Amino acid sequence: MAQAPDAIGSLRDETMIINMGPQHPSTHGVLRLELELDGELVIKCTPHIGYLHTGIEKEMESRNYQQVVTITDRTDYLNPLGNNLGYALAVEKFFQCEIPERAQVGRVLLVELQRISSHLVWLGTHALDLGAMSAFLYCFREREMLLDIFELCSGARMMTSYIRVGGLASDLPPGFEEQVQAFLDLFPSRVDDYEALLTENEIFMERTQGIGILTAPQAIALGLTGPPLRASGVRHDLRVSRPYSGYETYDFNVPTRTDGDVYSRYLCRVAEMRESIKIAQQALNRLPKGPFRTLDRKVSLPPREELYSSMESLIHHFKLVTEGIRPPAGEVYVSVESPRGELGYYIISDGSGIPYKIHIRAPSFVNLQALPPIMEGRFVADAVACIGSLDPVIGDVDR
């Protein structure tokens, strides 16, 4: 059937809008990208998010401070211990209570192990997206060891709720130190294995070098933090610039690169895994005996033995269980360095046991804004590499 030549001419000039997601193996969660394509070139990329929005911030306004910890696990679900820590530090800032050494060191150790575990998921899925399937299985094999350690401590592989306001939920169990040491002995050679597969792999380099470039001023203007910012040449790491939990006493580097492409972000994160091993080893070496949570009775429950002999402890216990902890009225903003960047908790307290407002500054949410600038003007085949390099976790994006 002959068509008018004009109609055919105008068809050839149209761009095509295709949908990537929300159900897609490479979008790292329920992320929908509306891509306007001219042939293979991405003209415009519009991310649509909210598919995993569960009203977390609203829920937090109806729970007491101890209950909120369990919700924080579920925002960035690859970094539950890190989320717990950020939240605990924010609430503890209201109280200015002293956290015992064992809890501080234990927190740093667990958070660094969590960072390794999160980067393993990132590396495995990023490589898998680009076609390197073995890397995925190797990374998840090591991650199993970490999940076993988290399960040993808290009973849960992922949603641990183990770092609580005032310290840890329970003492680090027997066998913990041996298991962590076994992992730390094994892991450096495994990172070498991953690098052997990918870092000098021609295909990997072709697919990641020169792709998705962001300059330092662009990155800062977009509010990027974490490995994408450091890959663009800005040595900014909250563990160093605004240390918490004793990070200033640990000896580690902050890997930074200057090219700002997907390959640089890969190198930064792999180097970060190695730095986390160093920090975790230092923490393990200095893990002291002692209480695992603060002795401030306005924040932590008294030990059970005291309840039988001390009236005051009994009253504290009663008030903590029925009313919950009650920070003084005011507001704080505390941020920690999550594997994705600056994870911040802005908490407004009205003096009661229930937070007035909690806002989670989600690193993935802000970092994902950088996706259209790095994707537009590039081939659609690079889309997957770009998404992987920003490492979004949709639970963190949507909350």
Place this chain on the structure above:
Amino acid sequence: MTEVQEAPEPHAPEEPRVAAGLRDRFGDAVLEVTEAFGELTVVVARDRIVDVCTHLRDNPELRFDLLSDLTAVDWLPMEREPRFQVVYHLLSIPHNERLRLKIGVDEDDPVAPSVVGVWPTANWLEREVYDMYGIRFANHPDLRRILMPDDWPTHPLRKDVPLGEEAVEFSQNVHPQEP
């Protein structure tokens, strides 16, 4: 991009010099300065926020180049005027300082100037505030809902919007409540 931008040494918390500098330059647009828990909060007049932010970003002694966070608060149950406040958390990477800025937004005129022109980060953050609180941002390039469905009737984080309940089936005389 050939040099790495190094960060300065860990820094004492923000000093009131930031606030003094702002008062000198913006006079009575600076409504309130408080310091609590080691954090500096400055409340600014709504209509001057873009000027204040531009100054904070560009002045070499301040250089608040990263907008960490932008959110809003609904003070309805506290019966405070104005009902809303938009809260900005700024970070200066070169000086390693933090600052919290706030502006008041009335219930009857829930509009605030957009700071997208100062920090492109504000784009999605302001969309989220619009989505959750119903505060419109003037001069925002793409103000539409971001997390909730496009046709959602309420602004969920407002204090007069209930958390919502799930209908419980097979309970006697319990009817699902409208959100």
